[in-house]
Amino acid sequence: MDFEYSEEQRLLSETIRRFLATGYNFDARAKIVASPAGHSDDVWAALAEMGVLSVPFGSEHGGFGGTTIDMMVVMEALGEALVVEPYLATVGLGGQFIARAGTKAQQDAILPGLIQGKTKMAFAHTERGARYDLAHVTTRARAAGDGFTLDGEKCVVLHGGAADLLVVSARTDGGDTDARGITLFLVPRNARGLTVTQARGVDAHRVAEVRLSGVTVGRDAVIGAEGQGLPVIEGVVDYATVLVCAEAVGAIKYAHDATLDYLKTRRQFGVPIGTFQALQHRMVDILISYEQARSIATLACVKIDSGDDVERRRIVSAAKIKIADAARHVSQEAVQLHGGMGMTEELKISHTFRRLTMIAQMFGDADHHLARFAASK
């Protein structure tokens, strides 16, 4: 057993943090969020330059071949700085489908460009009424000529507007919530019949509605086996879930540090408010939540690489339950201990609150994962 980051991981962490400290401070981030694209291509290029986009991908495509713990290092840093670029959507979701289920031709065509920062991706899957049921897919793909025609609507597609390539789930067979019959398709952003409308999320990440009406793709657009998409989706979504857990650890760390700092500097009744026991004990509970969140995220990042499907589901759900609870606890307490200032747009703490609130609900909230945890044994 060993609970330390390796020398290589520490170096990776330092590299990202050094960049973010200067290139992604709170003011820089505010400008990026307010820009028309809602993300920065310069930042994206810098992430590519530092090799951050390459971390989980194999060396045959120019990747770093990293573990999920390596990704934890990245996600923690992005979480602390509240980075809004489509990293999760591209590296944690879209690119994963290609890396795990894509043909060699698809991998060769896509992954090098993704790693170099030329291609952004998104996963268009969730539909109205699906909530967190991954098998709920009503978008249809009908065989037509030498390929397929896709019709349907996807919603809350993370960074769908920024993507050059979308991974779209559609039914080639079966009823609306059947486990079998879901197929994954690669659809370029500029495909005819594809419309994308964007919204800015409460956490400043962009989300999109994607409409497919008569979008035609070739057979070579199919990712993995026809009708066998669900297990791939479950694997990738579990992976992304663990990544947002790690991102939450970074955001929780920021909330902890900022709140502790505030308790030491804010004065009332002639003394720093951190001298009040009522607040000290609440601050201690924030610290405990942070340590517990770090522990469960670490456990999930290690275990998700170990293979077994049932164990994977159990650990991922355990992590998401704890992270959702800790995210809610720490974000709410951080705002409360900041008083009125915690409510304001002006402080980073309110932005951290928003991201943590969304992470708590992303890929299944605590209630969803409580049920899934009980079912996986």
Place this chain on the structure above:
Amino acid sequence: MDLNYSPGEVAFRDEVRTWIRESLPEDIRDKVLNYRELTKEDLLGWHRRLATKGWVAPFWPVEWGGTNWTVVQRYIFEEECETAGCPPIVAFGVRMCAPVLLRFGTPEQKQRFLPRIYDGDDFWVQGYSEPGAGSDLASLKTRAVRDGDHYVVTGQKIWTTLGHYGDWIFCLVRTDATREKRQEGISFLLIDMKSPGITVRPIVLMDQGHEVNEVFFDDVRVPAANLVHEEGKGWTVAKYLLGYERMGTGRIALSKRELVRVKTLAARTRVNGGTLLDDPRFRDRITRVEVELMALEITNLRFLDQLRRGDRPPGAEVSMLKIRGTEIQQAITEMMMQTAGPFAHPYRAVDATAAFDTFTASLTGRYMNLRKATIYAGSNEIQRNIIAKATLGL
């Protein structure tokens, strides 16, 4: 980062598991797993078996009987013991008095006391709290007045766990009442409980069990050679010991065993045509505790790993384990009692009826008894004060 046991650690685990299976008497195991009271002989009997094997004090220095195990091995050992239903190694000698003697004792004190602690010849207990000195330990009043080569001790200790089994008691006493800083007039004394002038009186708790006591000292003569560290330096010793005291209070391995138990009980309990374990409300409560425990196990190992790297005594991080570990223990005992439903009510048989189920009754007793966990060894509020000061700098 590697959370898997190495082949060597797996082999060690198997060795420990096999030894326990061959060495733990069945009647003792049944008592432990069914929450029945352990006698002094039960506790010392197990202690001596471990001592004979050489495993009773793993973290002591090797020359005094330590095993030189890694933190992971120590954790494996503890987990195997708890899982199998071994009695606890009573902490007051091995985990509390001994580290103090090793750090502050004279060569004579070490030679005199450590082997007897190791072999289980003396049953040690702790004399810290007083009626007026609970969380505010430094306000203790038990006096020790120097008289030639003796101290004369007068006063009262309270909440003395297993004081009625005690052969020896280590005590914080006030040797100088004139010091303005209260902590500076305190000393650490080792007292033979057979000394004239000592009276032990039971305190019955709400589970109606006898576990804690009052200990009265009435002009008790204690050889000055039993003073540990310097006179007036007892507070330093006390704080050093408290770190070790708290280290064992998280009881994570025990909670893992008990969590399995509560699930088993819930799976056997029928409600509305299904089982209590399938009831979403009950099931979700268990899951939240299970997840918290999974995280705490890693937190514990992370801290142990840091301790190992830093090679230092436990600090404020053990307070965190104490807080969350005891909260989990209480949550589990509460759920266990709830599995009994209306049968949580009958507690002690009056008539010798066959229907009375002592095991079910013990679940209620355990629920009540475990309320102590967030109070003893420094209440959880005191632990939060410690973390606020030592870790957060507030």
